Amino acid sequence: MSTPIALIDCNNYYVSCERAFDASLVGVPVIVLSNNDGCAIARSAEAKALGIKMGDPIHHLRDKVRQHGIQVRSSNYALYGDMQRRVIAACEPFARDFEIYSIDETFLDLAGFESRDLIAHANAMRAQVQLWTTIPTCVGIAETKTLAKLANAAAKKNPQFDGVADLRDDDVRRYVMDAFSVGDIWGVGSATARKLTDLGIDTAGALRDMPMKQARAVGTVVLERLVAELRGVPSNAVESVEPRRKGMAVTRSFGTPICDFERMMGALSQYALRAGEKLRSHGLVAARLTAFFHTNKHKPDRPQYGASRMVTLHPMTIDSLELIAAARRGAEKAWRDGYAYTKAGIMLDDLLPEEDRPRTLFEEDTSKRDQLMGALDAINGKFGTWTAVTASQGFKREWKMRSEMRSPAWTTNISEVPTVRA
DNA sequence: TCTGGGGTCCTAGGACCC
DNA sequence: TCTGGGGTCCTAGGACCC
Numbered sequence: 001m002s003t004p005i006a007l008i009d010c011n012n013y014y015v016s017c018e019r020a021f022d023a024s025l026v027g028v029p030v031i032v033l034s035n036n037d038g039c040a041i042a043r044s045a046e047a048k049a050l051g052i053k054m055g056d057p058i059h060h061l062r063d064k065v066r067q068h069g070i071q072v073r074s075s076n077y078a079l080y081g082d083m084q085r086r087v088i089a090a091c092e093p094f095a096r097d098f099e100i101y102s103i104d105e106t107f108l109d110l111a112g113f114e115s116r117d118l119i120a121h122a123n124a125m126r127a128q129v130q131l132w133t134t135i136p137t138c139v140g141i142a143e144t145k146t147l148a149k150l151a152n153a154a155a156k157k158n159p160q161f162d163g164v165a166d167l168r169d170d171d172v173r174r175y176v177m178d179a180f181s182v183g184d185i186w187g188v189g190s191a192t193a194r195k196l197t198d199l200g201i202d203t204a205g206a207l208r209d210m211p212m213k214q215a216r217a218v219g220t221v222v223l224e225r226l227v228a229e230l231r232g233v234p235s236n237a238v239e240s241v242e243p244r245r246k247g248m249a250v251t252r253s254f255g256t257p258i259c260d261f262e263r264m265m266g267a268l269s270q271y272a273l274r275a276g277e278k279l280r281s282h283g284l285v286a287a288r289l290t291a292f293f294h295t296n297k298h299k300p301d302r303p304q305y306g307a308s309r310m311v312t313l314h315p316m317t318i319d320s321l322e323l324i325a326a327a328r329r330g331a332e333k334a335w336r337d338g339y340a341y342t343k344a345g346i347m348l349d350d351l352l353p354e355e356d357r358p359r360t361l362f363e364e365d366t367s368k369r370d371q372l373m374g375a376l377d378a379i380n381g382k383f384g385t386w387t388a389v390t391a392s393q394g395f396k397r398e399w400k401m402r403s404e405m406r407s408p409a410w411t412t413n414i415s416e417v418p419t420v421r422a
Numbered sequence: 423t424c425t426g427g428g429g430t431c432c433t434a435g436g437a438c439c440c
Numbered sequence: 441t442c443t444g445g446g447g448t449c450c451t452a453g454g455a456c457c458c
Contacts, residue, residue, distance in 0.1 A: 034444035041444070057443040075444085102440045189438050222438090222449085249446060290433095298443055310432065345445090402442090 002234055003111040004118060004168060007140045007148040008091060008125065011156070013104035014042035016135045017083045018073050021410040021418055029070040033058055036253045037074055037402040074406040082411045083133055090132045094125040097240040107145060109238040122164045142167040145236045146229035149186040150176060150204060177205035177230070187226050192219055204230065244351070245282060250275045251345025255402050257296070258341045264293060265328060271346040272327040276320030277377055279348060285316040285357045287350035289323060291330035296342040307334035315360045316352065319369050320376065323348075 010016060014032040019025045029046035033039065039057045040047075050068055052061065058072070065072060084103050091098070095108035113121060122139040129137050140151025147167050154176045155165040167173040182202050183193035195218055201207055207215075208230040216224040225235040250271040258264050268291055279286055294306025309330035317323065327346055408416035 036442095036444060038443050055443080059442040062442095105440080187438070191437060220450085246448075247446095251445060253444065255442095296443090306434095308433070343444095 002143045002232070003109065004114060004141055004143060005145055005148045005234075005238055006095070006108040006110055006118075006122060007101075007145070007152045008106050008108065008122075008129075008137050009139075009152050009156070010087065010104040010129075011136045011138060012042055012044050013135070014073075014075060014080055015044045015047075017080050018076070018407055019044075020083065020134045021079075022407065025071055029068055030073065031061075031070060032073045032075055033405070035075060035403070036255065037404055038253065041075070072405050074403040076407050076409070078409045078412045079407065083135065086133050087129050087135060087137075090129040091125055094121065094128075097238055099238045099240055100242075107148065107238045109240070110141075119164050119166055126163060137163070139164045140167070141165070142173075143232045144229040144234045145238070146186055146226060147173070147232065150180060150184075153180065153184060174205070177208060178203055180204040182207050185226070185230075187222070192223065195219070244353075245284065247347060247349040247351060248275065248278055248282075249345055249347040250278070251292075251343065251347075253343045254341070258293075258344075259339070261331070261335055261337075264335070264341060264344060265331060267344050268293075268327045268331055268346060269324045271344070272323040273320045273376075275346045275348055276318060276323045276373065279318050279351070280373060280377060282351075283354050284351040285318050285354050286323075286348035287313055287316045287352070288348070289313055289326045289330065290347040290349070291327045291334065291344075292347070293331070293334070293341045293344035295339050303339055305336055305339045307336070309334040316357050318354065318373065319366070320373060321369070 015025070015030045018030060018032065025044075027046070028044075029050055029052075030044040031040040031047050031052060032042040034041045037058060039055050040052055040061065041054065043052050043054070047070060050064060050070070052064065052070075058065075061070075064070060080103055084100075088098065088100065088106060091106065091108065095113070096111045097109035099107040099109075101107055110118065110121075118141050122141065126137050126139060129135060138152055138155040140148045140153070140155050141164070142148040142151045151165040151167040154167075155161045155163055158165075165172065165176065167176060180203060181193075182188055182196050182204060183190065185204055185207065188196070188207075196202070196207065199214075199218070201210055207227060210227055212224055212227060215227045219226075228235045252267070252271065254267065258267065272289075275289075288310055290308050290310045292306070292308030295304050296302065297304070297306075311326040311330045313322070313326055323346070408418075410416060410418055
């Protein structure tokens with residue numbers, strides 16, 4: 001028998017983080033918006049009950065917000081990232097190994113804990129997380145990651161599980177797999193779900209019983225592995241070591257559209273600077289940079305254009321000023337006048353650890369530049385992103401994204417720490 | 423009529439995930 | 441008026457090369 005795997009998942013994570021520091025949000029409908037205050041990406045149970053869906057644009061929700069007194073917040077990633085650290089610290093004693101899968105989900109390798117009552121074990125862990133962070137969670141237990149995901153979904157959806165579902169029990173597993181539709185399985189998106197239901201495969205149980213050969217024909221090796229996982233055969237281990245990044249991106253929608261090249265360069269310079277900061281914080285160098293921008297795809301009746309251009313970086317670099325220069329070369333090639341651009345970005349690819357960077361024949365002395373970058377990162381780290389910027393970013397930056405309802409950085413900025421009065 | 427095969431690079435887009 | 445950002449993996453066609 002394979003070792004049990006658990007998935008702990010925070011309920012309505014962003015909303016729960018906001019509630020941890022603002023008691024007025026408890027018990028009332030709350031939504032948290034995407035970057036640029038565009039659409040709802042987290043909803044409290046009360047907001048879900050009002051029919052608010054994941055991804056609903058906020059400008060379609062204005063009436064509901066007013067009518068029901070829904071509390072709205074911009075997303076506050078400094079807070080959510082810091083709270084994640086605390087959640088994981090609370091889980092630490094409860095597993096042998098961890099794979100942090102996303103900001104609110106972690107897989108646990110429970111090897112060595114098999115002899116325990118794992119439902120009680122999971123409940124003790126949930127209590128610890130709640131005590132340290134106030135954040136409510138659900139836990140799914142099974143023999144593979146795919147089944148643990150399913151177990152977690154069942155724990156969340158079905159109150160009879162009371163927050164913890166263990167699919168190692170045959171009856172429970174059969175019951176859950178017959179109840180969940182194929183599109184609710186981790187790794188089955190809408191396109192694959194359509195193909196499967198056309199074949200008469202519409203539950204998790206039916207997918208489990210699909211012949212392997214047929215699975216491969218319908219969805220390549222990816223779906224074949226998924227079927228194996230549903231049968232309890234692991235093909236996706238809990239990986240505690242974070243794999244090396246292959247690429248990274250900084251992309252944003254604009255608060256107001258950009259029609260002018262230099263203004264576009266203002267935005268791209270800012271993103272390139274931030275990309276360099278991310279690169280340095282991971283100790284990586286990049287070999288390729290891509291700059292892109294496009295018009296509003298939600299408005300097909302308006303003139304549409306979008307393009308991206310790749311620029312090779314040699315020598316490979318971590319220098320933000322070189323990234324900005326490369327972004328300009330790419331943007332010049334891609335640019336066309338006469339369009340209202342609403343989104344742009346910088347992507348870095350072919351990343352290598354700094355120490356593995358191939359040396360060139362004539363190495364330039366970059367120590368001064370390295371110091372400058374270090375100073376830039378230190379200033380922006382201490383006083384907030386975009387305190388120290390390059391002139392190319394411009395001074396007005398009216399295109400910068402909206403974030404009008406953001407809560408304070410309660411836990412990561414000393415001037416915003418909450419105060420308690422006796 | 424028949425008109426190579428194989429490789430890389432670039433751009434674009436689909437599918438999936440959170 | 442206002443529709444996120446950041447990842448991974450995969451496919452496909454055109455340009456270009458030998």
